[in-house]
Amino acid sequence: MTLEAETAYVTGGANGIGKALVGLLAAKGMKVCVADLNISGAKQWASALNQTHANQNISATMVDVSSWDSQAAAFEDAVKSLGRIDYVFAVAGVAERRALPNASGTTTGPFMKPDFTVYDICGTGMMYTIWLGVQQFRRQKTLSPYGFKGKIICVSSVTGIYSFPGSPVYSAAKHAVVGFVRSYGKVVAQENITLNAVCPGIVETNISSPEFYAEAKSRGCLVKMEHMMNGFEMFMGAESMSGECAEVVAKYGARVVEFPAPSKESAIGRDFVIEKHRHLND
Numbered sequence: 001m002t003l004e005a006e007t008a009y010v011t012g013g014a015n016g017i018g019k020a021l022v023g024l025l026a027a028k029g030m031k032v033c034v035a036d037l038n039i040s041g042a043k044q045w046a047s048a049l050n051q052t053h054a055n056q057n058i059s060a061t062m063v064d065v066s067s068w069d070s071q072a073a074a075f076e077d078a079v080k081s082l083g084r085i086d087y088v089f090a091v092a093g094v095a096e097r098r099a100l101p102n103a104s105g106t107t108t109g110p111f112m113k114p115d116f117t118v119y120d121i122c123g124t125g126m127m128y129t130i131w132l133g134v135q136q137f138r139r140q141k142t143l144s145p146y147g148f149k150g151k152i153i154c155v156s157s158v159t160g161i162y163s164f165p166g167s168p169v170y171s172a173a174k175h176a177v178v179g180f181v182r183s184y185g186k187v188v189a190q191e192n193i194t195l196n197a198v199c200p201g202i203v204e205t206n207i208s209s210p211e212f213y214a215e216a217k218s219r220g221c222l223v224k225m226e227h228m229m230n231g232f233e234m235f236m237g238a239e240s241m242s243g244e245c246a247e248v249v250a251k252y253g254a255r256v257v258e259f260p261a262p263s264k265e266s267a268i269g270r271d272f273v274i275e276k277h278r279h280l281n282d
């Protein structure tokens, strides 16, 4: 795949999956803007790549994806440094944390507001990034070398496809991304924009501890980073599919998920709502 002329904006590119992705894009000769809360990590990675590859152009900008203002400012920065943007990769995320004290901590006293920071970052934050990408692509007058206004690829998770009682808020956020991608991805496809998600199982990054990964490996459920990268590549270049999710698991690597078809009644209702809501996407 030749992607020399292309450019990318990557959130969460200072560590883990995002960092590996930025490395992959740089190796393909792409111009990349790395946006991360960890600005020193993002700058270090950009500088390391700029030294490794001749004529490399990797920049870094600070973003807190849970804040719209921060995302808009970082994206403006990226537009300044990249000019045209071909790819937006929404990768930044955090692991589950306790939303409320456990059962015994909430039996008396005033009702407590749950801590939805994980949802703000992994759900709302990811959808902010998607909307920024869509707005930018609509402003771009020329098409990419592959004939697209632009492509958006998000990182959801297998917790966005299946039930994960160990991570309910994280799973809700990742389901939100999957639902949004599957629905809105079909809308923006009509504008020559693709929107897809990669949904990995357990990948060794900074999001969990070395002990956690050692045990995952021994149980055969650790996903190789190269398979994760294959998941991104499935949606890049000339590929026109949109509104799809690729599950990435240890044994099979990356493959597009076949979700159950709606019941006959739900399909009739869905088609009716599409017709009634057409004006929302005009």
Ligand SMILES: NC(=O)c1ccc[n+]([C@@H]2O[C@H](COP(=O)([O-])OP(=O)(O)OC[C@H]3O[C@@H](n4cnc5c(N)ncnc54)[C@H](O)[C@@H]3O)[C@@H](O)[C@H]2O)c1
Pocket (backbone or CB within 6 Å): 011, 012, 013, 014, 015, 016, 017, 018, 035, 036, 037, 038, 063, 064, 065, 066, 091, 092, 093, 094, 095, 121, 122, 155, 156, 157, 158, 199, 200, 201, 202, 203, 204, 205, 206, 207
């Ligand atoms: N590692 C896994 O097993 C796994 C599995 C499924 C999905 N994911 C998803 O993959 C994505 C990347 O995670 P990772 O495993 O590489 O973790 P990581 O911790 O190694 O990297 C996450 C990156 O996101 C950045 N980040 C965190 N909060 C941010 C914020 N508010 N604003 C901007 N940047 C922020 C961090 O600084 C870091 O650079 C996440 O969306 C995560 O939910 C990871």
